[in-house]
Structures are given as structure tokens and as C-alpha cells.
Amino acid sequence: MMQPTFRAVLLGSLIALMSACNAETDAGKAAALADATKPAVTAETAVKVADVVKVENPYARAVPPGQPNSASFMTLVNESDVDHSVKSAASPVAATVELHTHTNNNGVMEMRQVEQIDVPAKGRTELKPGGLHVMLIGLKQDMKVGETAPITLTFEDGSSTTVDAPIQEIAPPAGAGGGHMGGMPH
Structure with missing residues (x-):
């Protein structure tokens, strides 16, 4: 006990x-x-990068049937007071979609993949032939003038925006030397 x-x-x-x-x-x-x-700060109430970075004048390069690659171009406009970046892109028209730029390596223009495309606060970043662009690799369909290619951009916070890029004829940029990358003039 x-x-x-x-x-x-x-x-x-x-x-x-x-x-x-x-x-x-x-x-x-x-x-x-x-x-x-x-008040709870949730994904629904927080400002998403996709809401403050606008896409202007998107378009994609028309290529002849059988060409394996194309590219998309646009202007990104950051309406916020904070720098932002595009981290990736996707499109159902291509097997692989990458962010690219052109660089001049001893007089030879070369395409290189980049990790991100920066868009400065209250600024603009132009994606254009001969510069930054969205590369469409392994096309799953013909890129015909008059049609559109949906392009989805994903930003650093994981938010995304999709645009329908009209497919257009695009002349090679001056000084590109008519070089080819994967069978596509760039």
C-alpha cells in the first residue's frame, strides 16, 4: 500500500x-x-507576380512544315515596385520549351538557354529576334501564319499567365548571319 x-x-x-x-x-x-x-494572407489574397507582370504583343515565328523548332517573342511589363522574373515557359505546341538568349561569341551568334528572364520594377523586358526569346523545341504541330500558339509563363512565385501568341512570318534579325540552330533560322 x-x-x-x-x-x-x-x-x-x-x-x-x-x-x-x-x-x-x-x-x-x-x-x-x-x-x-x-485578415489571413493566403494565396488568394496575396498579390501574384502574374497579376503585376503584363504581356504585350506576343507572337510566334511561323516555320515551314517539318521544321523542328520555332520561337516566341513578347514584351513583359512589370507594373510593381519589385523586380520579378520568368522562371520557365510551356506550350502544348512543343515537346520542350526553354528560355533563351542570343550571345555574340567572337563574331558568331549563339543561342544559349538562360535560367530566368528578369523584368525590372516599373520596367520592361523585350523578347525579340536576336535577343531574349522563348524557344519552342520539338514542334508537335505546324506553325502556320494566322494560327496561334498558347504560351504559359511561370514566375518566381509559381504564379503563371498564358497568352495566345499569333503565329507570324518573321525576318531574321540583322547581323544574325543566317546561322541555323536545330534546323531553324534564328
Whole structure:
């Protein structure tokens, strides 16, 4: 049998433990109630990059049937006070879609994939032939003048915007030297 003193200590410990648990529960309820009265910042209420970076004048290059690649161009306009960037692009018209730029390597124009396309705060970034562009690799359909190619841009916060880029004839940029990349004049 338990000693009366030991029983009293054990009982007192249990009462103290239960009181502490109730106090933590009450404190948790009070904190939850205080949080419930604050406006919640959720994905729905936070400003998405796709809402502040606008796409102007999108278009895609028409290519002859059988050409494996094309490109899309546009102007990105950042209406916010914060720098943003396009991290990736996608389109159902191509197996692979990459962000690219042209660089001059000792007089030879070369295309290179880039990790992102930056759009400065309150600024514009032009994607154009001979410069930054969205590369459409492994075309799944013909790129005919008068049709459109949906292009989805995904920004650094994961938000995205999709535009229908009219397919147009585009002359090679001056100084491009008529070079070819993957069978496509660029």
C-alpha cells in the first residue's frame, strides 16, 4: 500500500499537470482566436507576380512544315515596385520549351538557354529576334501564319499567365548571319 505522504505528492503532481495542460489549451485557444480576427494572407489574397507582370504583343515565328523548332517573342511589363522574373515557359505546341538568349561569341551568334528572364520594377523586358526569346523545341504541330500558339509563363512565385501568341512570318534579325540552330533560322 502507498504511504499517505506519497499518495498526496502523487495526487498533487497529477493536479498540477492537468492544470498546466488546461492552461496550454486555453492559451492555444486564445492565440487561435486572436489569429482568427486578423485578415489571413493566403494565396488568394496575396498579390501574384502574374497579376503585376503584363504581356504585350506576343507572337510566334511561323516555320515551314517539318521544321523542328520555332520561337516566341513578347514584351513583359512589370507594373510593381519589385523586380520579378520568368522562371520557365510551356506550350502544348512543343515537346520542350526553354528560355533563351542570343550571345555574340567572337563574331558568331549563339543561342544559349538562360535560367530566368528578369523584368525590372516599373520596367520592361523585350523578347525579340536576336535577343531574349522563348524557344519552342520539338514542334508537335505546324506553325502556320494566322494560327496561334498558347504560351504559359511561370514566375518566381509559381504564379503563371498564358497568352495566345499569333503565329507570324518573321525576318531574321540583322547581323544574325543566317546561322541555323536545330534546323531553324534564328
